[in-house]
Amino acid sequence: MGVNEIMEARFLAPGVKSFLIRAPKIALRRKPGQFVILRATDDGERIPITIADSDTDAGWIRIIVQAVGKTTTVLNRLGTGDVIPDLAGPLGMASEIEQYGTTVTIGGGVGTAIAYPVTAALKEAGNEVIAIVGGRTAEYVILEDELRAVADEVYPCTDDGSYGYHGFVTAKLQDLIDEGRHLDFVLAVGPIPMMRAVAEVTRPHGIHTVASLNPIMVDGTGMCGGCRVIVGEETRFACVDGPEFDAHLVDFDLLDRRNRAYTWWEEWRMCQLEEAGAS
């Protein structure tokens, strides 16, 4: 089997697909929190995607892709035996895994793809590990079984109450704090509003909170500066200085605005793609 070949592809939720990609070297080198940059087609754009898991013996990495734009939609049409034309990684800094005490890892939607490997690493480092996974409805809660295998407690949450805790992940986190649980470290990965809300829940309690940011990137090696974010007073490049930063210091408004810079383009490309599919 060739490098970058898809060994297994399956949907975890509507529009959310898990791929095992043969990439023995990346599998060997990658650490939790790192990502790859890939192109879905020979002339496609470069997009960053987190490495959710890997197996060094079998030589694969796992990525989880939610179809939101053209590239991710095209990517999700690929299946077993297809080859990803370009795959570069592992990129970015690894998560800071320490023995914090009690940790909470929070994954919203496909953000769980990052929360999972970090959760496993935190457990291995000797932490008491709590995982909170959120989804709009029951079918969008992903990786719950995997998380149960590594975490001490797992709390699935759904916006509509169709499964697990009825409410946002932040409400569950607030409950844990209100119950008097002593929390030493929180990782939030998911949509920007979710990460911002988590930061606001933990801020008054001074709980060390980290967010894994998802800005637009091109090269992923620090060369273009497109992924710059403001953390504290400083401009940082998420691709090489991150993607994880102190959530209490991140300027989420700026990240949100910069991530919407090409919405007009994405919408247009999606229309074209749908028209092409319809004809």
Next chain:
Amino acid sequence: MTRKERMALPRVVMPEQDPGVRRVNFDEVNLGLMAEMAIREAERCLLCPKPKCVEGCPVNIQIDEFIALVAEGDFAGAIEVIKRDNSLPAICGRVCPQEEQCEGMCTLVAKGRPIAIGYLERFLADWERAQDESAAIEPAPATGKRIAVVGSGPAGLACATDLARAGHEVTVFEALHQPGGVLVYGIPEFRLPKQIVAAEIAGLEELGVRFETNAVIGLIDTLDDLLETEGFDAVFVGVGAGLPRFMNIPGENLVGVYSANEFLTRVNLMKAYAEGADTPVFDLLGKRVAVFGGGNTAMDAVRTALRLGASWAGIVYRRSEEEMPARVEEVHHAKDEGVDFVTLTAPLEFYGDDGWLTGMRLQKMELGEPDDSGRRRPVPIPGSEYDADVDVAVVAIGNEPNPLLAKTAPDLEHTRRGTLVADDETGKTTKRGVFAGGDIVTGGATVILAMGAGRRAAAAINEYLEAGAW
């Protein structure tokens, strides 16, 4: 012809696309000389007994020798002479700052008509590429030695060429999905067509060089991995100066403010200018685009903006035009195409609406005493601040060395500026078996200087592999 007659002849004029036509396309601006023009230009050469032009060339091409052959119409012989010292003449003939190097030293400069050495070099390289069979240089017998070249820009390509010719097995690692480094992501199509870079790379592949793209050395493999696990006998580091500098003024993170690297990478490498490209660049049609800086990259960016439909594209530069580091030819080309030059002006801040850039606050400057660089320092004129509308801004004020590789090789010494410590002559770093050259050692410089460093390092690597002593 007598010497006096020669000296009276005019310098050849490079045929170019009409400015009105080219400012809306990405085709190459300079069209190249025809054979008769090249011969006539070569006939002007005074064939100085001690040619200064050769001294002015960073890789000491035997310029007088090749020009004499061009004058005789022996183009094959002439390109051979160039290729002894320069493996990438089609590229250097286009992007070298000849006016500061070979042509700047030409005896005829006094008459204001130096021999157009760059045009001739370009002519010969293009002539050779058009021949059915180019004079392929056979590599030396295989040595069994393996060398890793990190980075596929000018330094890496030049180094790989010489090493492959010496019979070594060479693998070039490139972080992006396409080899060529700054030649591909930075320099636009209208100044250096990508098919020329592709042809040079194909030539290297024919020589047996392997290119491994999508390989970010430092992360997928460290230098130690390359030397120990992967079994390379030596490593050349030519990763360039790829970390964009920003101006650190308010509003620089607004949507609409690009680094030149990002803007040019989106357009050049990712082909955002072409129909059907997946990678976007802001729609510049009818927009106002300001580019900050006075170097070649700034000229590339502002001319790219025009071609993407900008209604106003301007260079904003703190000093006067005289101090601009860009090549004179690039400045002329930009002006002919309609680029506005706002000199002696510095930006104070960007402002916007709902996160999108809408304007900039500028300040007039005047020139004071010379600074460390020998150029007169720009000094703000109090009370001269003013606002101007702008839709997209491109920051082209240079690059720092990219620390990605150095961070993962603690035994590789670097300077306070972040450049790698390497011997000028040999490129030897502080780590055994590791050589370096190009912008990662010098900081942002030129293609030809990087190539020269790559070639010197290749010679030193040969010596190291033969002697086995560091």
